[in-house]
Amino acid sequence: MKLKELPVPAPAPAENLKVRRIHFHSKKVKPGDLFVAIRGNEADGHDFMTDAVQRGAIAVVGERENSGLPVPYIRVSDSRKALARMAACFYGFPSEGHTMIGVTGTNGKTTTSHMIQHILHHSGKRCSLIGTVHHQINGIEIPAANTTPDALFLQKQLAESQDTYVVMEVSSHGINQHRTDEIAFDRAIFTNLSQEHLDYHGTMEAYFQVKKKLFAQLRSSGQAVICTFSPWGRRLATELTAAGISVTTVGETPDDTIRIQPIETGGITIREGSSVHTLSLPLPGAYNARNAAAAYGTVRTLGIPATGALRALESFPGVPGRFEVFHDPGGTRFVIDYAHTPDGLAQFLKTLRSRAKGRIFHVFGFRGDRDPCKRGELLAISSRFSDRIHLTRDKYGKMSPQEMKKEMERLAKTWGKGKVTIIEDRSLAIEKALEAAGPEDWIAITGKGPEPYDQPCTFPVQSDPEAVRWLLKREQEKV
Ligand SMILES: CC(=O)N[C@H]1[C@@H](OP(=O)(O)OP(=O)(O)OC[C@H]2O[C@@H](n3ccc(=O)[nH]c3=O)[C@H](O)[C@@H]2O)O[C@H](CO)[C@@H](O)[C@@H]1O[C@H](C)C(=O)N[C@@H](C)C(=O)N[C@H](CCC(=O)O)C(=O)O
Numbered sequence: 001m002k003l004k005e006l007p008v009p010a011p012a013p014a015e016n017l018k019v020r021r022i023h024f025h026s027k028k029v030k031p032g033d034l035f036v037a038i039r040g041n042e043a044d045g046h047d048f049m050t051d052a053v054q055r056g057a058i059a060v061v062g063e064r065e066n067s068g069l070p071v072p073y074i075r076v077s078d079s080r081k082a083l084a085r086m087a088a089c090f091y092g093f094p095s096e097g098h099t100m101i102g103v104t105g106t107n108g109k110t111t112t113s114h115m116i117q118h119i120l121h122h123s124g125k126r127c128s129l130i131g132t133v134h135h136q137i138n139g140i141e142i143p144a145a146n147t148t149p150d151a152l153f154l155q156k157q158l159a160e161s162q163d164t165y166v167v168m169e170v171s172s173h174g175i176n177q178h179r180t181d182e183i184a185f186d187r188a189i190f191t192n193l194s195q196e197h198l199d200y201h202g203t204m205e206a207y208f209q210v211k212k213k214l215f216a217q218l219r220s221s222g223q224a225v226i227c228t229f230s231p232w233g234r235r236l237a238t239e240l241t242a243a244g245i246s247v248t249t250v251g252e253t254p255d256d257t258i259r260i261q262p263i264e265t266g267g268i269t270i271r272e273g274s275s276v277h278t279l280s281l282p283l284p285g286a287y288n289a290r291n292a293a294a295a296y297g298t299v300r301t302l303g304i305p306a307t308g309a310l311r312a313l314e315s316f317p318g319v320p321g322r323f324e325v326f327h328d329p330g331g332t333r334f335v336i337d338y339a340h341t342p343d344g345l346a347q348f349l350k351t352l353r354s355r356a357k358g359r360i361f362h363v364f365g366f367r368g369d370r371d372p373c374k375r376g377e378l379l380a381i382s383s384r385f386s387d388r389i390h391l392t393r394d395k396y397g398k399m400s401p402q403e404m405k406k407e408m409e410r411l412a413k414t415w416g417k418g419k420v421t422i423i424e425d426r427s428l429a430i431e432k433a434l435e436a437a438g439p440e441d442w443i444a445i446t447g448k449g450p451e452p453y454d455q456p457c458t459f460p461v462q463s464d465p466e467a468v469r470w471l472l473k474r475e476q477e478k479v
């Protein structure tokens with residue numbers, strides 16, 4: 001593509017330069033590429049403009065006034081926005097060729113997205129998936145680095161996808177950093193909003209406003225599906241309706257388009273107009289019933305028949321690391337879960353408490369690179385629902401192991417109710433829980449799901465599922 005065909009103000013002498021590819025990481029640049037300099041959170045891409053040119057960049061896009069570079073320099077007011085515009089243009093505005101479904105919210109994006117994809121597959125439709133656990137394009141799995149990938153990667157995947165539908169998780173970081181700009185959505189779903197990412201957004205109001213931006217990207221024929229279980233959802237539904245957007249609400253009141261209610265003997269009823277359906281979901285918890293209802297509400301707006309959608313949900317295989325259960329032949333059960341927000345953890349542990357006959361041993365840690373103000377609350381929730389707590393490492397981020405240990409000791413004194421043991425090595429923390437647990441007990445390991453450990457452990461394992469499998473195998477070999 002020629003530089004003049006991209007939506008940036010190319011200087012006249014450079015208009016006909018041919019752009020081979022676009023990159024925003026200097027180390028990826030090859031001769032013929034266009035480099036976009038981005039001011040990041042860790043580094044400033046403008047400091048790597050010379051590096052990019054030395055690697056063969058034919059032109060550079062950036063925010064600085066002057067570049068002093070020997071190649072054409074195009075100044076823009078916001079490099080991330082320019083990158084998104086150029087990426088969409090370079091790949092031919094690929095969202096136009098799909099029915100695009102965006103799922104946002106603090107918790108439940110992954111589960112709801114996987115449920116939507118599962119229902120669509122069950123109904124004979126092709127659906128790509130972009131999200132935290134993995135991406136899946138044309139049936140092929142691609143590892144995921146971010147929940148919402150950068151604009152270049154995203155637009156490339158959309159261009160490569162031959163699937164009619166694309167369901168994607170849209171994180172607040174993704175929206176704020178313009179990764180999803182230039183995508184026209186047919187459906188936008190809001191699951192919920194609760195305390196998270198306040199280190200990044202500052203206030204809940206600012207966090208809400210970022211999430212709300214997704215709905216401004218709906219096509220004119222697009223529709224919003226809003227869970228109204230929380231006040232944030234009710235507010236969003238009201239504001240979007242007032243703005244003339246077609247809104248399907250999913251909630252518990254007679255006013256909601258899709259109304260769910262638990263059945264005492266298990267399962268839920270889903271009311272839609274005058275129809276009432278029953279649903280027995282393989283995943284436990286009121287929160288998963290809400291995710292299922294959001295997925296159901298979404299596919300109904302896409303014309304999927306109710307019966308097919310419900311039968312599909314009943315065969316939903318689950319999501320790796322979301323209430324994923326492992327059985328020890330001795331009777332103890334492990335459950336691995338991705339809960340890492342106060343609301344997510346409370347929902348998860350409440351559900352587990354209602355099912356566990358014996359004690360709950362909770363193994364978890366804090367992320368050094370995330371919101372420190374939620375740590376005390378996470379521990380308070382854990383000590384409310386569990387019997388013993390093994391505090392262990394999650395991800396140090398910028399904190400040293402010594403700083404993290406001090407933080408754990410401090411929090412344990414205030415919030416631990418005397419239930420806390422600190423065991424820094426995550427695999428040992430899980431082993432010690434197994435040694436102490438009895439046949440009716442559960443060991444809940446939260447925070448990481450299938451994510452790989454970033455530190456080596458005593459045992460040869462690199463994730464929570466691997467640690468559990470390794471310990472179970474060792475138990476069997478002892479017999
Ligand atoms: C804090 C944050 O969001 N960071 C994201 C951001 O990085 P950044 O732009 O700040 O990058 P940086 O490291 O400061 O570098 C600045 C620029 O210099 C460039 N550079 C750097 C080094 C070099 O040698 N040459 C060079 O050109 C970089 O390519 C970059 O353009 O943009 C990158 C590209 O899109 C992301 O991969 C990266 O995500 C990091 C890995 C991350 O951890 N992000 C998390 C917080 C995140 O986004 N999470 C949400 C989900 C959250 C949730 O729902 O729980 C997500 O969508 O994944």
Ligand SMILES: Nc1ncnc2c1ncn2[C@@H]1O[C@H](COP(=O)(O)OP(=O)(O)OP(=O)(O)O)[C@@H](O)[C@H]1O
Nearest residue numbers: 106107108109110111132287337338339344347348
């Ligand atoms: N609707 C919900 N409400 C509250 N908590 C939930 C809900 N759905 C899931 N959770 C909890 O949050 C955890 C993460 O769920 P899921 O991966 O579906 O959400 P997510 O929004 O994709 O999270 P992330 O953005 O961190 O990847 C689950 O393991 C569960 O403990």
